[in-house]
Each structure stands twice: as C-alpha cells, then as structure tokens.
Amino acid sequence: MTTQSEHGFSILAVDDNRNALEIIKRILARSGYEVITCEGVPEAVNILNDQRVDLVITDMKMPKYSGFELVRHVSENFNDTAVIMVTGYPSIEGAVEAIKIGADDFLAKPYTDDELLSVVRRALDRLTAQRAAQSVLELDVSFGIVGNSDPMKKVSKLIAKAATMTANVLISGESGTGKELVARAIHYHSPRSSAAFVPVNCTAIPESLIESELFGHEKGAFTGANATRSGFFEVADGGTLFLDEIGDASQNLQAKLLRVLQNKEIIKVGSSQIIKVDARIVAATNKGLLDLINRKLFREDLYYRIDVIDIPIPPLRERGEDVPLLIQHFAAQLCKEMGREPLSFSDRAMNAMTAYSWPGNVRELENLVQKLIVSVDGNNVDIVDLPGRMRFSIEHQAGLNRSLAAVEHEYIQNVLASVGGNKTQAAKILKIDRKTLREKLKKIASNQQ
Numbered sequence: 001m002t003t004q005s006e007h008g009f010s011i012l013a014v015d016d017n018r019n020a021l022e023i024i025k026r027i028l029a030r031s032g033y034e035v036i037t038c039e040g041v042p043e044a045v046n047i048l049n050d051q052r053v054d055l056v057i058t059d060m061k062m063p064k065y066s067g068f069e070l071v072r073h074v075s076e077n078f079n080d081t082a083v084i085m086v087t088g089y090p091s092i093e094g095a096v097e098a099i100k101i102g103a104d105d106f107l108a109k110p111y112t113d114d115e116l117l118s119v120v121r122r123a124l125d126r127l128t129a130q131r132a133a134q135s136v137l138e139l140d141v142s143f144g145i146v147g148n149s150d151p152m153k154k155v156s157k158l159i160a161k162a163a164t165m166t167a168n169v170l171i172s173g174e175s176g177t178g179k180e181l182v183a184r185a186i187h188y189h190s191p192r193s194s195a196a197f198v199p200v201n202c203t204a205i206p207e208s209l210i211e212s213e214l215f216g217h218e219k220g221a222f223t224g225a226n227a228t229r230s231g232f233f234e235v236a237d238g239g240t241l242f243l244d245e246i247g248d249a250s251q252n253l254q255a256k257l258l259r260v261l262q263n264k265e266i267i268k269v270g271s272s273q274i275i276k277v278d279a280r281i282v283a284a285t286n287k288g289l290l291d292l293i294n295r296k297l298f299r300e301d302l303y304y305r306i307d308v309i310d311i312p313i314p315p316l317r318e319r320g321e322d323v324p325l326l327i328q329h330f331a332a333q334l335c336k337e338m339g340r341e342p343l344s345f346s347d348r349a350m351n352a353m354t355a356y357s358w359p360g361n362v363r364e365l366e367n368l369v370q371k372l373i374v375s376v377d378g379n380n381v382d383i384v385d386l387p388g389r390m391r392f393s394i395e396h397q398a399g400l401n402r403s404l405a406a407v408e409h410e411y412i413q414n415v416l417a418s419v420g421g422n423k424t425q426a427a428k429i430l431k432i433d434r435k436t437l438r439e440k441l442k443k444i445a446s447n448q449q
C-alpha cells in the first residue's frame with residue numbers, strides 16, 4: 001500500500017462513517033494528497049505504530065473510543081504528527097477541548113471542499129516549518145556541543161582536527177565553558193574511542209600517592225597496597241588521559257608527568273619492570289599557563305609537550321548568539337528527562353539572558369534552566385521568573401555619566417516593568433513602602449512634563 005502522495009505527506013482519516021471517509025479521500029485526492037482511511041480508533045493506533053503518518057484527520061464522535069482519545073494518543077506519542085479534529089455542528093466546546101489536549105486544528109461539519117483543503121494545508125505547512133526549525137537545531141549540535149557562533153565553529157573544527165591526530169592537546173577556558181565536553185568529544189571521535197577515556201583531576205591526587213596513582217603499584221609495595229593495581233597511564237593505554245586543571249599540578253606531579261611524556265614508559269611502585277604505555281594526553285586549564293611559567297609555577301618543558309594542539313574556548317559572554325540555542329537545548333533535554341512539558345521563553349526573558357555576562361559560563365546557564373524548570377508555574381518563562389542579576393543587567397552595563405536621580409528613575413521603572421506594574425510587589429523589591437513609591441512616581445511624572 002502506498003501512502004505517500006505527490007506532496008510527500010501521508011494522511012490518515014478516521015471516521016466510523018464510511019461515506020464521510022470517502023468524501024475526505026475524494027476532496028484531498030483532487031489536490032494530489034493520498035489518504036489512507038480506517039473506521040475506528042484501535043485500527044488507527046495500529047496504523048500509527050506501523051508506518052509514518054504526517055497528519056491524522058479524525059471525527060469526534062465514534063463508538064467505543066472517541067476522537068478525543070485519538071488526539072491525546074497522537075499528541076502524547078507522536079510529536080511529529082499533526083492532528084485535525086472534525087466536529088459536529090454546533091460544537092465549539094468540542095473544538096476548544098480538542099485544541100487543549102493537543103489537536104492542531106479543527107473543522108466543523110458540514111464543511112466545504114475548500115475549508116477541508118485549507119485546514120489540511122495549514123497543518124502541513126506548520127509541520128514543515130516545525131521540522132525545518134528542528135533540523136536547524138540539530139545542525140547546530142556538533143560533537144554534542146551546542147553553538148553556532150563563529151568562535152564555536154572554530155572550536156568544532158579544532159576538535160575534528162585533533163580527533164584525527166595523535167598529538168597532545170591543551171584546552172584552555174574559564175570555568176564552565178565546556179572543556180571536559182570538548183576533551184570527551186576529541187576522544188570519542190578519534191581512532192582511540194574504543195579504548196578508555198580516563199579523567200584525572202590534577203588537584204585531587206594526594207602528594208604521597210602521586211606515583212602509585214599515575215603508575216600503579218605491586219601488591220605489598222607499601223602499607224595498604226593489598227593487591228596489584230594499574231595506574232592512570234596503564235588504564236588509558238591506547239586511549240586518552242584527560243589531565244584536568246593541569247595548571248594546578250604540583251611540582252612533583254609535573255616532574256612525573258614530564259618523564260612519562262618523554263619516555264612513554266612507566267614502572268609500577270614496588271616493581272622493576274618497565275611497561276610501555278601509549279596514552280594520548282588531553283589537558284585542560286582555566287589558568288593562563290604562560291603566566292604561570294613566568295612566575296616559575298609551571299614547567300616550560302612540560303608545557304611544550306602538552307600544548308601541541310591548542311584549543312581555546314571563549315567565555316559565553318563572547319558568544320551571545322549561542323545563549324538562546326543553549327537555553328533551548330538544555331530546556332528540551334531536561335524537560336524530557338523530567339517528563340514534563342517543554343518550557344518556552346518570552347522574548348524579553350531571552351533578551352535579558354543574552355545580555356547577561358554569565359561569569360559561570362555554560363554551567364551557570366544549565367543550572368539556571370534546571371532551576372526554572374522546577375520553579376516556574378506553567379510552561380512559559382518570562383522576565384519576572386529570572387534572577388534579579390539578569391533582570392537588571394542593563395543597569396550594570398549602563399554608562400557612568402548619569403545622575404543619581406536619573407538612575408533611580410530608570411531603576412524604579414525597570415522594577416515596575418519586571419512585576420507587570422504591580423506597585424505592591426515593586427515596593428517590596430525596592431524595600432520602600434507604597435507611599436514612598438507613589439511619591440517617587442509622582443516626581444518622575446512631573447519631571448517628564
């Protein structure tokens with residue numbers, strides 16, 4: 001059975017009345033749409049499970065299961081399928097209810113050929129637009145890294161290059177910019193992906209255990225060494241060793257690392273046997289290593305061993321256009337994980353978040369989205385839902401040439417706008433009483449005349 005019409009869409013019509021189905025089929029066929037039909041909800045559910053359906057047109061009143069149940073089934077299980085409910089006349093409540101539970105549109109009986117055609121076209125146009133938006137979003141995710149700004153495109157190119165090479169990599173960037181994400185992307189897209197990715201935080205290894213952690217130990221090598229153990233380098237053999245916060249590595253750790261990078265061999269504590277290791281080093285730092293070298297806190301010889309492929313990750317404030325993409329990405333991902341409806345953001349909220357300077361970078365943004373998912377009533381985030389530091393970020397960035405009265409005036413108006421003009425709430429935020437607020441507003445109004 002071919003279900004694809006010349007438009008490339010597959011349409012399923014459901015009605016217990018065979019004549020009604022024939023009419024829908026004939027009208028849509030004249031415009032080049034091919035329609036499959038069935039006479040009940042259970043049959044429709046089977047068809048939906050078996051094949052891709054772009055649009056369902058369902059009657060409302062049917063025996064056993066109603067059109068409402070089918071609308072709910074489709075909207076909860078097939079988010080890439082549109083639904084139109086055909087309602088008997090007069091049935092405006094039915095139509096409203098259908099839209100509420102997820103129908104894209106409704107059509108009241110009796111309808112003309114043109115009415116049916118236009119409601120079908122509208123639904124399919126919307127579906128096409130939705131799919132286009134979705135594919136743009138997917139294109140923007142490369143190596144699981146969201147971002148379409150020029151600096152992030154550069155990072156993606158460097159990841160692709162680093163993945164094909166075996167040279168060591170140094171990733172630098174502020175806290176929360178995605179350094180570990182980039183390190184993992186390099187490993188999992190490299191020929192080493194089937195071997196281990198071993199993350200090691202250079203600040204977390206106790207001084208006394210450095211050798212045994214890096215190189216492993218033999219049973220009985222020291223008190224507490226109850227069994228022979230492999231160290232990080234051996235575990236990462238054939239794979240990638242991720243040295244996080246390398247800028248904070250102690251002098252001792254730096255010396256030990258340098259030796260392995262030079263010789264590519266290790267000796268376990270308590271052993272005399274030399275073991276060859278082939279671990280690719282990807283290191284990360286949020287401190288400028290050149291500065292540390294100048295201050296004699298970091299070994300220059302180690303730096304040159306690591307910094308062969310250099311990947312700097314810019315802070316989020318330098319790639320504002322990625323902010324809406326990241327917000328959408330985390331909102332979609334986290335809502336799905338938490339099983340709640342997708343969250344949308346008003347333009348004002350998006351603008352405020354894009355203007356904000358994100359000292360904690362992507363991690364701060366991810367945390368905020370998580371908090372909003374829990375705290376916001378309903379599914380739309382507006383500017384009032386955002387933390388104060390974002391709502392007034394315009395203030396923080398304002399020039400320094402304005403009078404105190406002008407700043408106070410603008411600030412009061414911003415606060416009022418953020419609470420939708422509610423003076424009681426505004427007064428509470430400003431920590432003044434309503435009377436004082438009223439007087440200040442009066443003064444502002446008279447100054448403006």
Ligand SMILES: Nc1ncnc2c1ncn2[C@@H]1O[C@H](COP(=O)(O)OP(=O)(O)OP(=O)(O)O)[C@@H](O)[C@H]1O
Nearest residue numbers: 145146147174175176177178179180181286362363
């Ligand atoms: N471009 C991005 N796209 C999607 N998720 C991102 C992106 N950048 C960062 N993240 C996410 O943000 C969080 C922080 O990233 P990550 O841990 O890689 O940062 P980091 O630079 O290693 O931070 P730190 O310096 O604090 O260790 C992670 O949950 C990560 O998945």
Ligand SMILES: [Mg+2]
Nearest residue numbers: 176179180244
């Ligand atoms: Mg990190």
